[in-house]
Amino acid sequence: MDKFFLGNAWELLEEVSNDEDKKEYGLYDIFYYISTKIFDYRLEKGLSQKQLAEILGITQAMVSKLESGEYNPTVEQLWKVSRKLGWSMKVLLEDSESKATHLWDNVEIQELSEGSKLFTELGLIGA
Numbered sequence: 001m002d003k004f005f006l007g008n009a010w011e012l013l014e015e016v017s018n019d020e021d022k023k024e025y026g027l028y029d030i031f032y033y034i035s036t037k038i039f040d041y042r043l044e045k046g047l048s049q050k051q052l053a054e055i056l057g058i059t060q061a062m063v064s065k066l067e068s069g070e071y072n073p074t075v076e077q078l079w080k081v082s083r084k085l086g087w088s089m090k091v092l093l094e095d096s097e098s099k100a101t102h103l104w105d106n107v108e109i110q111e112l113s114e115g116s117k118l119f120t121e122l123g124l125i126g127a
Helices: 007-015 019-044 049-056 059-069 075-084
Strands: 101-104 106-112 116-119
Touching: 019 049, 019 059, 049 059, 049 075
Parallel strands: none
Antiparallel strands: 101 106, 106 116
């Protein structure tokens, strides 16, 4: 049997995707961030989905959908979740052609003036 090399999935997506698809991947990244943030919180606190549901005032099924990314919560719902879990919520909307913004890992670095930088955690829900 011949062996074959399976290339980098991200490179393949880049090759076969059009601009609209690429924009949609950005939306999926947001859903992924939200779901992993909630999932990680639950695990760090040693909570079951049912216990987290009680804290949030929602059903266990809804916690499951939030953690799996199956549910797309509204901004208001995210705000309520963040308040109940003791998080601050930040929404960053800016021009996509902002020349002074660089992305590095999960940190946004904005150059405010020469030699001065502001580090802000990326994401819809801040820790």
